[in-house]
Amino acid sequence: MTGETFSAVRSLTIKLLPPITLFLFQLLIPVVTNNGHCTNLNKYLTAALLVICVFGCVFAFFTDSYISPDGERHYAVVTAKGLWPSPASESVDSSVYRLRFGDLIHASLGLMVFAVGLLGTNTVRCFFPGFDSDDKILLQVLPPVFGAIASVVLLVFPNYRHH
Numbered sequence: 001m002t003g004e005t006f007s008a009v010r011s012l013t014i015k016l017l018p019p020i021t022l023f024l025f026q027l028l029i030p031v032v033t034n035n036g037h038c039t040n041l042n043k044y045l046t047a048a049l050l051v052i053c054v055f056g057c058v059f060a061f062f063t064d065s066y067i068s069p070d071g072e073r074h075y076a077v078v079t080a081k082g083l084w085p086s087p088a089s090e091s092v093d094s095s096v097y098r099l100r101f102g103d104l105i106h107a108s109l110g111l112m113v114f115a116v117g118l119l120g121t122n123t124v125r126c127f128f129p130g131f132d133s134d135d136k137i138l139l140q141v142l143p144p145v146f147g148a149i150a151s152v153v154l155l156v157f158p159n160y161r162h163h
Contacts, residue, residue, distance in 0.1 A: 021054075021056040021057040021060075022114070024053060025049065025050070025053040025114065026120070028049055029046070029049070029122050029123060030122050032045045032046050032049050033122040033123060034126075035122055036121060036122040036123075036124075036125030036126050037125070038125075038126035038127070042126060043126060043127065046123065046126055046127075050114065050118070054110075054111060054114050057110040057111075057113070058110050060110075061106045061107040061110060061159075062077055062099070062107065063075060063076065063077055063078060063161070064078050064097050064161045066083070066097065068092065069091050076097075078097055078098070078103065078161075079098070079099055080098060081098065082094025082095060082097050082098055083097045100160075101157075102157040102158070102159065102160070103161075105157045106154070106157065106159055109150050109153060109154065112146065112150070113146075116142060116143050116146050119138075119142060119143065121139075124139065
């Protein structure tokens, strides 16, 4: 029972890594930016948080899992040739797990989600303290427009990874 529970939690965590990293970013950004009143240290911490979260989000789109003949679930990185590195992958048809155009689309959308996340009030105040109030309409309009566009693109390019 315990092995099945940990396997289910691990699988769920891998599947939800992109939304979790965005949630983590949104949760920590007020603390890291000192609510938009940044010193140089806050700017470096914010940039580091952004890099770590973007890497975690994008990397998740280039991973997949498979069940080996012994019944164990294995995780690996997806490449143009198949899975890498996975010692048990010799017994699996690697062509099924090749990098696809849809993976690149999903990773690009993950990057864009964080780009839109940069438009949050605290981040804008931190990096662009002189941002004009007339330009704030962009901050209000861009996220829902991008969300609608991303939703349509994700419908056209669904993710078939097993994670």
